[in-house]
Amino acid sequence: MANALNPILLSAHNPSPMTGAGNNTYLLVAEDGSATLIDAGVGAPQHLADLASALDARHARLDSVLVTHGHRDHASGAPAVAGAHAAAVFAKRPWAKEDAQYGVRWRAIDEGDAVAAGGESLIVLHTPGHSPDHLAFWHEPSRTIFTGDLVVEGSSVMIHTSGGGNLVEYLASLERLLALDPRVLLPAHGPTIDDPARTLTGYLRHRLMRERQVVDALCAGHHSVQAITESIYHGLAPALVRAAQENVRAHLEKLKAEGLATTTIDEAGEWRLS
Ligand SMILES: [Zn+2]
Structure with a gap:
């Protein structure tokens, strides 16, 4: 199928009250064997093992890791992933206060950049509100967005104002996703969202009610x-x-x-x- 991303869901194996069943990370593999992981997880041995076997099964190598934002459940696995995949480049939007603790060299990416992933091109969207550095990754041909912590089906998303969260920005980010008219959202927690318009308008309505x-x-x-x-x-x-x-x-x-x-x-x- 043309323009197919075929993301491979790999659980980060970090279940907890705050992460639910654990974070979703997504592996995208190109035909030439170059692979990109979206979000680094926390370095759980089972996540690293699943990543290694998914790459092996496709004769692929990990070239890059795109991190949606600097919260620990998305970024703290970076050194462990780097240890197992020395050639991988780690990329996120800079957040000076948080980035240094993760012990990898971050390549800065930001709004409007096009990044290669799985033989396709993803557009970087700066979607602040949940955190100041939050990015989403937009694959226009399949109308898919990797949404990090912007939405979780059946739950609501935490906005920690004391930790850089901002509700005004968050609601603008949701409106922005809605305006792209996506077909599918791939969140970092919970199931795939197959009816983005319904979920996003539901979120916006819920916040107005609050x-x-x-x-x-x-x-x-x-x-x-x-x-x-x-x-x-x-x-x-x-x-x-x-x-x-x-x-x-x-x-x-x-x-x-x-x-x-x-x-x-x-x-x-x-x-x-x-
Ligand atoms: Zn988060």
Whole structure:
């Protein structure tokens, strides 16, 4: 089939409450045996073994690793992959605060670059919001996007404002994906998304609903992140409270950026509608 990518899904074998069943990494192999891995995983022995046997089975060699963003579950496996595949080049969008810890030399890629992968060309999209360095990779002929942590089917994506996340940017990135009219999204967590328009509009609608809830909570006299969170998320498991608070904080920062909420500067971090 012309313009077929045929990505090979390789689990990073790192299941956890935050990563679900574990990260998805994708191997793309060209007819000439050159191969590209999308996301490095965490260096789990089983991931490295699966990668080696997938390459062996196709008489292929790993030439490059494209990393969607600098979070540990996507990037921390880079040194282990480099150790097993010395010729591989590692590429991501620079994020100075995070990149050095991973101990490989990163080649910088950015918005609009075309990168070779699996005998095809992928267009690099800078899609910040989940993290400042977040990239998606767009294969126009098959209308496929490797979406990293922008969407997870059946779940929502964390926006850590304290860790460089930004909800305004995130929503713009979702709108951008939607405007490309993709046919399939290949996320770093969860199953393949075969109905991108439905999933993306569902995400956007869900965020609008949350924003309305945050505004309602402010109107009802809740002014701390904790109180707003408690008023929105009822009966939340203790393990999820921090994640919910990060979400609320992300919405408050968005309202502030839009001039709709202000915060006092004291330690209590009180938020009010302007
Ligand atoms: Zn992430």
